[in-house]
Amino acid sequence: MKRSLKIILGVAIFLAAIGISALLWITKPQAETSEDEKSLPSVETMTVRLEPVTFDIPSQGVVEADRRVRLASEVSGKVVETAKQFEAGNAFEKDSVLVRIDPADYEAAVAQARSNLADAESALASEEARAEQAERDVRRLGGEGSDLALRKPQLESARARVESARASLAKAGKDLSRTAIRAPFDSIVASTATEVGSYVTPGTEVAEVFGTSPFEVRLPLSVDEMPFLKTSPAGEPTGRVRISATAAGTTETWTGTIVRTEGEIDRSTRSIHVVAEIESPSGPRVVGPRPGLFVQASIPGREIPGIARIPFSAFLDLERVMVVDPDDRLRFREVGVVFREGRNVYVSSGLEDGDRVCLTELSDPVEGILVSPRPVGESDDAPDSDPVPPSSRP
Secondary structure (H helix, E strand, O other): OHHHHHHHHHHHHHHHHHHHHHHHHHHOOOOOOOOOOOOOOEEEEEEOOEEEEEEEEEEEEEEEEOOEEEEEOOOOEEEEEEOOOOOOOOEEOOOOEEEEEOOHHHHHHHHHHHHHHHHHHHHHHHHHHHHHHHHHHHHHHOOOOOOOOOOHHHHHHHHHHHHHHHHHHHHHHHHHHOOEEEOOOOEEEEEEOOOOOOEEOOOOEEEEEEEOOOEEEEEEEEOOOHHHOEEOOOOOEEOEEEEEEEEOOEEEEEEEEEEEEOOOOEOOOOEEEEEEEEOOOOOOOOOOOOOOOEEEEEEEEEEEEEEEEEEHHHEOOOOEEEEEOOOOEEEEEEOEEEEEEOOEEEEEEOOOOOOEEEOOOOOOOOOOOEOEEEEOOHHHHOOOOOOOOOOOOO
8 A cells, every 4th residue: 555655656746847847948038039130331421413504614824915016117217205004004095105116207298199189180180271272182183093183192291190199198198197107006115126216117116005905815724624515506615614714812703704726636735715705895904804814714604404413422433422322221323424523523314313323432433232231311422512514524
């Protein structure tokens, strides 16, 4: 009996132990498991927006006068007078006398030419009277008469002498007027080459002058920049130009207009010059920049549609950028660059509206890898205010 009780008690204890063990196994806390997640590279992205863009094309040049001439004497003689302020830098109105040559010989020539003309006209009048008398005599005799009998050759000779005398008088008068060398237009004296008492001959230079208005600036542009210029219906470059110069901390600005281009392209620099005329009031004084001044210029170009502006940091090389596709994978994209301005690059092809461009520079980018994109606003990448020519592309 005791033996059976012990066996039953042992079995009960064993079963109880098994039950407790099973209960503990069933109710034991479950350890949370997690799969190792790969660490994805975090990148900043910017959403592409295609929009029309107008480029400001920078250039520079030196102000030059539109008209500059070397005045020379057309007659011989002694210089007897110069203008009161006949010195470099002084301004003169059009037709002001700058230099006067001794007119005595030329006044005498005019007087002699008038005398010769009077004699020729008197001879012509006499010959006309003789010709009329000869014609009456021939009619009275009832014949036709020859040209010599009618004094026609003599009459033609007298008329020719009158014309020659008139031409001589006109020449003498013109020579007399040339003794006064005048300003051909509102001008400023650049240099002088004569003085009272000197003797000049035809062709002797007496001064160099330049016009007070308008002034021009030759602005070099690369052949890659020319397509961005506004053009006239005839296809010629046109448009306004902002011109400025800084001296002693002060900046002055003027407005110019493109008036023409120089036809030849510089083979060494692949550039062509456009000429801008600086607008200023006409008159005997300079209003605006003086010739020789170095100026900066900005030319507003034509509007080009469908352009994306992206930062320079988005470029892998000269022609590729990184974009993040809808699956957050990195993709390389070839683009067409048309212009660079400061830190920004303007792209005409290879990107679509809404594309996400990667702005983060990766040490070893691999196409197709997963990334963790983080959008940034356009304000985080404001354009640089200092323009750079398109020729300096990334």
